[in-house]
Amino acid sequence: MNTRQRQAAASCAALLDSSFFKAFSEPARNAAFREVILLGQADIGTIAERLPQDRSVISRHLRILTEADILRASRKGRHTLYEVNTETIEQRLLEMLEVTRLLKAANPKTPETGEEH
Numbered sequence: 001m002n003t004r005q006r007q008a009a010a011s012c013a014a015l016l017d018s019s020f021f022k023a024f025s026e027p028a029r030n031a032a033f034r035e036v037i038l039l040g041q042a043d044i045g046t047i048a049e050r051l052p053q054d055r056s057v058i059s060r061h062l063r064i065l066t067e068a069d070i071l072r073a074s075r076k077g078r079h080t081l082y083e084v085n086t087e088t089i090e091q092r093l094l095e096m097l098e099v100t101r102l103l104k105a106a107n108p109k110t111p112e113t114g115e116e117h
Contacts (some may be wrong), residue, residue, distance in 0.1 A: 008102040015099050015115055020092045023068035029061040033084075036062075036071060041083040 015021065024030060026052075035047045044062060048055040062082055065071040069088040073080050 001105075005106040006105075008099070012099045012103055015092075018092075019068040020070065020088070023064055023070055026061065029055065029064060030094060032061045033065055033070065036065075036082050036085055041081050042084055043079040043081055045079075047082070076115040 031048060033049055036042060039046060040050045044055060044059055047062070048058045053061075061066050061085075062071065062073075063064055066073045066082070069085055073082055073086045075081075
């Protein structure tokens with residue numbers, strides 16, 4: 001592996017080790033995220049009604065998604081409302097695309113065929 005390939009691989013590994021991508025590693029957390037997407041904006045009670053896990057488990061997953069900046073939390077009276085942070089998601093996916101392009105450029109031959117890209 002040459003220097004360019006090592007740098008591209010390190011960039012990819014660092015991005016995948018970020019809190020953003022780690023937040024998606026738990027199926028129950030993905031389910032909570034999916035419910036927020038479907039609801040647009042909701043409090044924990046509304047989200048928990050739609051999922052089989054205990055409210056405390058959902059709360060922990062929502063906190064992790066918020067800490068990873070995937071969700072935004074805002075207070076409305078006594079309730080915390082959650083919504084998708086589309087700006088962060090777009091930014092992280094663009095970063096992943098950029099890293100993928102670096103990997104592709106660093107590895108000009110495909111392993112299956114040995115042909116140039």
